[in-house]
Amino acid sequence: MKISFIGAGNVAWHLSQALETANYDIETVYSRNPSNARALTQQLYNAQVHRGLDFLDSNSEIFFLCVSDDAMEEVIRNLSLPSGAILVHTSGSKTLNELQELVDVYLDETIRTGVFYPLQTFTKMFHVNFSEIPICLESSNLDVENLLITLAQSISDVTYAVNSEERKRIHLAAVYACNFTNHLWGIAQDLMKKNDLEFKLLEPLIKETLRKALESEDIFAVQTGPARRNDQKIIQRQIGALKDHTGYKKIYESITEDIIDKNTI
Known part of the structure; x- marks a missing residue:
């Protein structure tokens, strides 16, 4: 089976290599920035950079749409695919119906659609073990669904059939579990650096906080710290220490208030 990637960002970078390792043929990679496509093809065995969004002569059967939600409509507006092709997006928050509606509006050919959402944070320079990554799948076409299951199971031990509403809820929870948590670690690193201390x-x-969270059925129950104890002397002292960091102070106050509220219910 031949596969093409539209987009050469973090998801495409890792997913294309995982699929190639599973013996799928990555034919072409497109990116609006050709240098990004070129960098990805250099990590692949025989993939070529695709110039433009006209894929009518492509031999690929499936096209992975790995672009931001905001860019999806513009890309599909300018996209041409061979009749019968499968267009699959990898977004956590874009619904299958939204993808299909864009295809119906902008593409003349009969195109089948699906969702292939790897539930992981990806950065190009950090290796991931795809076998441990949950892959959430969706399609309204049984043949496409079976194909996506085959693809997913070739690279991951954890696959789920998840509808669009469930996937949006998972993505929201993932923002808290990953994006917000990473931002808080970044704040902690910045505060340490500003005080000439090692992160x-x-x-x-x-590590211990993460271990407890992963092993606890009720993560709120293992909360510690001044907010958990409602220790106002420490809380006010720390708020004062953030007087020159307005953004950090707002985050501290908001999370502190939520922890106190959670433990007084």
């Missing part, structure tokens, strides 16, 4: 001092704390 490594916090590593055992971060």
